[in-house]
Amino acid sequence: MEYALALVVLAALVALAVAGPLRRRGEEERVEEARLAELRAAKEAKYREINDAELDHRMGKLSREDWRAVDRELRGEAIEILRELDRLEGRSPEGG
Amino acid sequence: MAGVGSACLLVGLLTAIYAGGASLYGARTGRREWATSGRRAIYCLAGLTVSAFAILEAAFLRSDFSFALVAEGSSTDTPSFYKVTAVWATQDGSLLLWSTLLALFSSAVLFLTRRSLRDIAPYATAVLAGVAAFFLLLMVAWENPFDTLAAPPAEGAGLNPLLRHPAMMIHPPMLYTGYVGFSVPFAFAVGALVTRQTGADWIRATRRFALVAWTFLGAGILLGALWSYTELGWGGYWAWDPVENASLMPWLVGTAFLHSIMVQEKRGMLKVWNASLICGTFVLALLGTFLVRSGILNSIHAFGASTIGVQFLVFIGLVVALSVALILARLPDLRSEARLDSLISREAFFLLNNLVLVGLCLVIMWGTFFPLISEAITGNEQSVGPPWFDRLTTPLALVLVALAGIGPVLAWRRVTWSSLRRVLVAPLAVAGAALVLLLAFTDAADSTSSLLMFCFVAFVLGVVGQELWRGTSARRVMTGEAWPRALARLTGRNRRRYGGYLVHAGIAVLLLGVAASSAFLDQRDVRLSPGQSFDVGGYHVTYREPKAQLGGDDAGTGAPVSLGAVLDVRKGGKHFTLRPWRNYYASRDPSLGAISRFFEGEANSEVDVRWGLRRDFWLAVRPDLGPLQRQIREADTKFASSSGDVQALVIAALAERYRNDPPPAAFRAIVSPMVAWIWIGGAIVVLGALVAGWPSPEARLRRVRSLYSARLGRELSRA
Numbered sequence: 001m002e003y004a005l006a007l008v009v010l011a012a013l014v015a016l017a018v019a020g021p022l023r024r025r026g027e028e029e030r031v032e033e034a035r036l037a038e039l040r041a042a043k044e045a046k047y048r049e050i051n052d053a054e055l056d057h058r059m060g061k062l063s064r065e066d067w068r069a070v071d072r073e074l075r076g077e078a079i080e081i082l083r084e085l086d087r088l089e090g091r092s093p094e095g096g
Numbered sequence: 097m098a099g100v101g102s103a104c105l106l107v108g109l110l111t112a113i114y115a116g117g118a119s120l121y122g123a124r125t126g127r128r129e130w131a132t133s134g135r136r137a138i139y140c141l142a143g144l145t146v147s148a149f150a151i152l153e154a155a156f157l158r159s160d161f162s163f164a165l166v167a168e169g170s171s172t173d174t175p176s177f178y179k180v181t182a183v184w185a186t187q188d189g190s191l192l193l194w195s196t197l198l199a200l201f202s203s204a205v206l207f208l209t210r211r212s213l214r215d216i217a218p219y220a221t222a223v224l225a226g227v228a229a230f231f232l233l234l235m236v237a238w239e240n241p242f243d244t245l246a247a248p249p250a251e252g253a254g255l256n257p258l259l260r261h262p263a264m265m266i267h268p269p270m271l272y273t274g275y276v277g278f279s280v281p282f283a284f285a286v287g288a289l290v291t292r293q294t295g296a297d298w299i300r301a302t303r304r305f306a307l308v309a310w311t312f313l314g315a316g317i318l319l320g321a322l323w324s325y326t327e328l329g330w331g332g333y334w335a336w337d338p339v340e341n342a343s344l345m346p347w348l349v350g351t352a353f354l355h356s357i358m359v360q361e362k363r364g365m366l367k368v369w370n371a372s373l374i375c376g377t378f379v380l381a382l383l384g385t386f387l388v389r390s391g392i393l394n395s396i397h398a399f400g401a402s403t404i405g406v407q408f409l410v411f412i413g414l415v416v417a418l419s420v421a422l423i424l425a426r427l428p429d430l431r432s433e434a435r436l437d438s439l440i441s442r443e444a445f446f447l448l449n450n451l452v453l454v455g456l457c458l459v460i461m462w463g464t465f466f467p468l469i470s471e472a473i474t475g476n477e478q479s480v481g482p483p484w485f486d487r488l489t490t491p492l493a494l495v496l497v498a499l500a501g502i503g504p505v506l507a508w509r510r511v512t513w514s515s516l517r518r519v520l521v522a523p524l525a526v527a528g529a530a531l532v533l534l535l536a537f538t539d540a541a542d543s544t545s546s547l548l549m550f551c552f553v554a555f556v557l558g559v560v561g562q563e564l565w566r567g568t569s570a571r572r573v574m575t576g577e578a579w580p581r582a583l584a585r586l587t588g589r590n591r592r593r594y595g596g597y598l599v600h601a602g603i604a605v606l607l608l609g610v611a612a613s614s615a616f617l618d619q620r621d622v623r624l625s626p627g628q629s630f631d632v633g634g635y636h637v638t639y640r641e642p643k644a645q646l647g648g649d650d651a652g653t654g655a656p657v658s659l660g661a662v663l664d665v666r667k668g669g670k671h672f673t674l675r676p677w678r679n680y681y682a683s684r685d686p687s688l689g690a691i692s693r694f695f696e697g698e699a700n701s702e703v704d705v706r707w708g709l710r711r712d713f714w715l716a717v718r719p720d721l722g723p724l725q726r727q728i729r730e731a732d733t734k735f736a737s738s739s740g741d742v743q744a745l746v747i748a749a750l751a752e753r754y755r756n757d758p759p760p761a762a763f764r765a766i767v768s769p770m771v772a773w774i775w776i777g778g779a780i781v782v783l784g785a786l787v788a789g790w791p792s793p794e795a796r797l798r799r800v801r802s803l804y805s806a807r808l809g810r811e812l813s814r815a
Contacts, residue, residue: 003099010107014140018114021132037212041300047812048592049362053508055590058570059563060518061507070509078808 039085046078097151098163101242104148108195109232111141116225123218131218135206138221141228142199149196152189152241156182161248165189165241171254175654177265182255184268187404188241193269194385195231197276198224201305205280209301216298219287220280227279230411234404257681257698260653263323267316271343274313275381278350280305282378285371289422292429296361299370303357304789306374310350311785317343318778329701329716331619331766333774334610336485341464342387345457346380352453353377359443362508364433366443368423369450371430375419380457382412438510445503452499456492460485486614490545494552497607500600501556504563519562526558527551543615549607556604560597567594587787595788599781606777612770613712619767623760633767635667635713642719642758643675644751646744651702655679657694657747658702659719659754661761665706676717676763677702689732694747695721711769718762724750 053074057067115137122130152165156179161167169189170182183189202224209217235241281302288298320340321333334340353373359366386408423430436443463480471477505519531551534540540547564583567590571582587594618633629638643660650658660677683697706713721728731746738746 001099002097003103006100006103007107010103010144011110014107014111014137014144017140018111018118018133018137021129021136024129034212034214038297041212041297045296045300045361050812052590052593055567055570056507058573059566061505061511061515063512063515066507066510066512075808082808082811 036085036088039081039088043078043081043085046074046081050074050078097155098242098244101148101151102240104144104151105192105232105235105240105242108141108144108148108199109229109236111137111144112225112229112232115141116222116229119218119221119225123215123222128214131214131221134218134221134225135210138199138202138206138225138228141225142196142203145192145196145199148242149183149192152183152192153180156180159252161250161252162244163241164243164245167245167249167252169253169255171252173654174252174255175260175652177262177652178255178260178654181259181265181268184272185255185259185264186241188235188239188243190268190272190388191231191235191239192241193272194276195228195235197269197272198228198231198279201276201280202228202283205284205302205305213284213287213297213301215291216284216287216293219290220283223283223286224279227283234407238404238407253684254681257653257655257679257700260651260700261323261327263319263327267319267323270312270316270319271384272316274309274311274316274343274350275346275385277305277309277312278346278374278377278381280309281353281374285374286418286422289371289426289429292426294367294371294426294429296357296364299357299361303354306350306354306357307785307789310347310354311782311789313343313347313350314785315778315782317347318775322775325714325771326703326705327700329703329718329764331703331714331716331764331768333771336460336463336482338464339384339388341460342380342384345460345464346377346384348453348457348460349373349377349380352450355446355449359446363443365436366447366450367430367432368427369447371423371426372419373450373454375415375423376454379412379416379419382408382415386412440506440511440513440516442503442506442508445499445506449496449499449503452492452495456489456496459488459492463488493607494545494548497549497552497556497604500603501552501559504559504597504600522562523555523558526561527555530554539616543611546611546615549611553604553608553611556600560601563597564594591790592788595784595786595790598784598787600784602777602780602782602784604777605780606774609770609773609775609777613768613774617766617768619764621762621764623762625760626758630763630765632765633711633713635665635765635767637715637763637765638664638666639761639763640664640673642755642761643677644755646748646751649677649679649702650675651677651679653679653702655681657751659717659751660702661717661719661763663715663763665713672706672713674704674706674713674715676704676715678717678719689729690736690738690743691731691746691750692728695724695728695750707772709770709772711767712771714764714766714768716764718764719754720759720761721754723759724754727753 050071053062053067053070056062057064062070115134117134118130118137119134122128122132122134152163154160155163155166156170157176159166159170159172159179165183165186165188169186170179174182184193202221206217206221206224213220281299284298284302288294317340320343324335325331325333350373353370356366356369356373360370386405436447438444463485467477467479470479501523502520505516505523507515528551531547531554534547534550540550564586567586568579568583571577571586572579575582575585577585620630620632622630624630624639626639626641629636631637640662643658643662645658645660647654647656649655657680658677659680660675663674663676665672665674678699678701680695681698681700683693685693685697688696701716701718703714703716705715727750731750735743735746
């Protein structure tokens with residue numbers, strides 16, 4: 001009896017919880033939100049790489065020429081991410 | 097409440113199946129609401145499993161013997177501390193722990209990624225739900241922790257005495273957290289492969305989960321080693337036991353994964369490696385779970401044979417088949433985005449690191465499964481012992497430590513020879529100095545492998561010190577900050593890097609302890625009567641007197657009878673006393689007599705250790721009960737029907753007889769140098785992992801000139 005009752009109650013609670021999103025079928029999730037989150041994470045990762053490369057150069061692991069080449073490449077990749085971010089956020093390149 | 101618990105499991109199973117189905121449907125049709133519903137189902141699963149776990153814990157704590165599991169694994173006289181741990185000492189309970197941790201981890205990662213990875217996340221949800229469904233099915237169909245007894249006994253069988261140790265409280269949950277944690281990056285890797293989104297997004301989203309899993313698994317392994325050292329009475333901390341190996345293998349491959357994903361994040365390379373490594377890690381985690389309970393390999397962990405071995409093997413086979421098929425099918429999408437610029441680069445050394453770690457894992461796997469392989473081929477079960485493992489793993493461990501030192505000094509893409517010379521001079525000088533000192537003032541040369549390990553450890557510590565020095569100096573040049581602030585800001589802004597260096601230092605210190613303690617220990621096994629002495633490792637040891645006590649054992653394990661010894665230990669002007677015990681636990685075997693069941697049941701050693709940074713003095717005793725057997729048999733006959741109080745008096749009298757007229761006892765004494773550094777190194781590793789995994793502040797930004805460059809510059813610098 002305890003088992004059967006618990007079964008019914010728990011199943012009903014779960015059904016209520018999982019049916020919620022299905023009942024709100026009409027609301028469209030913004031696709032851009034997910035892409036924005038991914039781009040922001042990628043941006044932070046790229047910034048870390050830029051700073052890492054500079055630190056490596058200052059610690060003597062990267063020659064000046066190698067560092068400049070790497071830095072140029074990484075900044076180019078960062079700019080592409082910023083472009084995509086601006087496009088999705090509807091902003092101008094100045095950041096306004 | 098057993099009914100409620102069982103209901104939680106069945107509803108949990110149905111919920112997991114729904115979660116997988118809804119997520120897949122949502123992913124295939126693009127109907128986001130179904131994917132969201134699937135994610136909600138995982139949250140519900142977490143609630144159900146946590147509830148089930150709480151019900152089971154409560155049953156253990158109140159000694160409810162109507163629960164078959166409680167009757168089998170606990171007793172009214174089991175200390176409360178160990179009643180809590182008894183849940184996961186059983187197969188059913190450990191399955192429930194696995195499921196609960198999986199549901200919690202899954203809920204956490206799906207909550208954190210609810211607004212990102214919209215294509216990958218539903219497939220990851222389906223994978224996590226599938227794994228959860230497997231474990232829940234095992235419980236619902238075969239090993240239900242909520243089975244009840246029609247006629248509950250008045251007393252339970254009690255917890256295995258070997259498991260009555262504080263490390264037992266957290267060793268299994270830590271291991272399981274590690275095993276379960278790796279299911280998260282595995283699930284997202286599968287999602288990335290299915291959706292062909294094989295960039296670094298899935299790695300960024302799950303990297304911390306992999307790091308947490310790795311840290312917990314490593315800590316669990318170390319706690320097991322500590323438990324072995326202090327509980328099992330043989331004096332060692334690692335025996336290459338099959339179950340020990342089964343936990344080490346996913347940790348090794350997980351280590352390779354954590355390093356290798358950095359290359360994919362930075363250069364878009366090693367994608368096939370990373371997909372294969374995380375699939376391999378997860379498969380090995382499942383294998384580790386399986387080996388603990390299956391009984392197919394002889395192990396100190398053989399706490400009970402399993403009825404679910406076949407089911408586990410089938411599931412593992414399915415996971416392997418799915419993983420291999422998916423990776424092969426997506427090979428074109430896993431092509432590297434860049435080429436290896438130089439063999440002297442961090443990428444190249446990470447690749448070498450992968451090879452060494454995987455090689456180490458394969459060696460251990462071969463040795464672990466050799467008994468099964470030999471039996472299958474020759475019909476005879478043969479095994480390989482610690483010397484075989486030591487012979488093959490030591491060279492690889494040496495290479496690994498060397499790489500742990502070289503890797504951090506290399507830059508990404510390429511390093512010039514002049515740069516390399518510049519950054520290696522100081523650490524090599526430290527290693528050279530260590531070599532000279534060791535040769536001049538110690539007998540380290542007696543073991544070539546240990547001497548090499550000591551020098552490599554010095555090299556690694558030299559590298560880490562140099563990295564901190566140079567990094568702080570560089571920051572001071574840029575900012576003008578004082579040393580302490582510059583160091584703190586440096587490590588705070590580069591937590592992943594310096595946390596990683598700290599982990600390397602910790603591993604080096606740990607292996608220093610392993611090398612010293614394994615190559616230079618002194619051990620003696622003796623039989624002594626009170627007043628007699630022996631020498632070991634430069635110490636003079638005298639057996640002063642025997643001890644006996646009823647109940648209230650020093651370790652708090654609830655042993656009814658304890659017999660021990662007091663020994664005086666001297667070296668030079670130093671003197672200390674050691675008090676090892678042997679605890680005896682009453683057996684429930686009805687064939688044993690009323691008195692003899694207290695002396696012929698389970699017994700375990702409570703060793704005494706004089707801990708020290710330079711060396712440990714470890715001592716265990718095994719009393720000889722042979723001379724007491726006649727009195728015990730007589731007592732069985734005379735007092736078979738007596739009350740418990742009378743029997744307790746008889747046992748007390750026997751214990752007192754042992755104390756007053758003790759036969760020679762067997763002692764094992766071990767002097768092990770630098771064992772403490774194993775635990776210290778482990779603590780440094782955990783600290784380093786915490787630092788590496790802690791969320792960083794937003795990157796500081798710097799000015800540059802062009803339009804986007806200016807914006808980039810504005811965002812790169814902070815006023």
